Amino acid sequence: MPARSIASLSLSFGLVSIPVKLYSATESASDVRFNLLAPDGSRVKQQYVAESTGEVVERSAMKKGYEFERDRFVVFAADELKALEEGASHVVEMVAFIPEKAVDPIYYDKAYFIAPDKRGGKPYSLLQRALVETQRCALGKWASKGKTHIVQIRPASEGLVFQQLLYADEVRSLADLHIESVPVSDAELKLAIQIIEQGAEENYDPKAYENEEKKRILAAIDRKIEGKEIISAEPEEDASGGQVIDLMEALRASLAKGGTKARSAAGPKEKAAKDDVTEIAAAPKTRKPAVRAPKAPAEVPAKVRARK
Known part of the structure; x- marks a missing residue:
């Protein structure tokens, strides 16, 4: 349409x-929206209450004011605001x-x-x-x-x-945060640039990324409609294991991990070109944490699709 x-x-x-x-x-309206309900399941209605009396104020009786000092306001009528x-x-x-x-x-x-x-x-x-x-x-x-x-x-x-x-x-300014400029070594910079070049792409493809949270919530809504319980998602394991890792060690390990993925999908010429990177990026022999297999992407539930 x-x-x-x-x-x-x-x-x-x-x-x-x-x-x-x-x-x-x-x-x-790309996100799933929920309504606020009373304990009996009926919708709740928002009301405005006067701070001084606690009484409910109807919208038609409200005025607009600008606070120029604490708790002191200049009030504008509707026609005055319209003129501005x-x-x-x-x-x-x-x-x-x-x-x-x-x-x-x-x-x-x-x-x-x-x-x-x-x-x-x-x-x-x-x-x-x-x-x-x-x-x-x-x-x-x-x-x-x-x-x-x-x-x-x-x-x-x-x-x-x-x-x-x-x-x-x-728009706020980054300068207001007073971010400290910390020097980095040439070796650290070289490894960081190699990591960036490994994952470099020429364009951004928005279709390559999905709203996983939205899909998970829609699936849970369908389970609720069917009278089933929601299965909680297992938390991701912390790959660092809570250990403090040396920056150079982490950069080399990241480069080696990325290089392995790249070589598995690369042709013979591309593999040969990455040999030098592998030698530079060889990580020390440390015990690697277990890696959880990625879950297959869930399809958008049929019931939800039918309601759209």
Whole structure:
């Protein structure tokens, strides 16, 4: 079933206006949600209680206030707050074109897709092609729901992504944590780089990873429906055994373990190329902890699939 658009917008590209439709790019209800119930099994209802009297306050009687000092508020009426809101606009004004990788992903907020609306096919394709050729993305301003948003419009293989961005004061700084810079040796760095190169891949494939917790909860829900008890999952064993391991020893052992896996799937040429790595990474003869065999991935229960 095709997605339903949530807004009609117009991208201002120089003197060109591109009519587009906005679609949500992500699903917010991916996790299994539970309802809060009373002891008799009925739903519970949330209520707001006044701190001073303990009485229930109806939503219609509530006011909004800003706490400028402890327990001191300035109160705003609904019409006053409405006057402060940014008026909604269907025009997204592009204010700059920057390198595609210039925006740190930490500033990414909500993601959308945009598709051309009526008579917008050609200018839409032109903008996408121009962004690809210049390896740039567009920064724009978008007024929605009483707030002005900064957005990034970047090209994808099949269209354009409309990425809402966070403002600078909405992102914390790592510098505030005062992380200590600890020196590392060249030998440690060399082994760490070899471990990274062993597991290096060119692309991220989201389909290669599954929400194991969601699958486990859905299976438990089916067992509950069938009147069966939930079987608790066995905790994973701590491979370290609680011992303090030398950093170089751990790096060599990690490299040797990764190298064994890589060689089992590699051809003769690849095996020969990894001989030098094996010699460097040979771990000391220590007793290795038992490794639990991986469990076969559970299928999504049929009952749950039928309910979707």
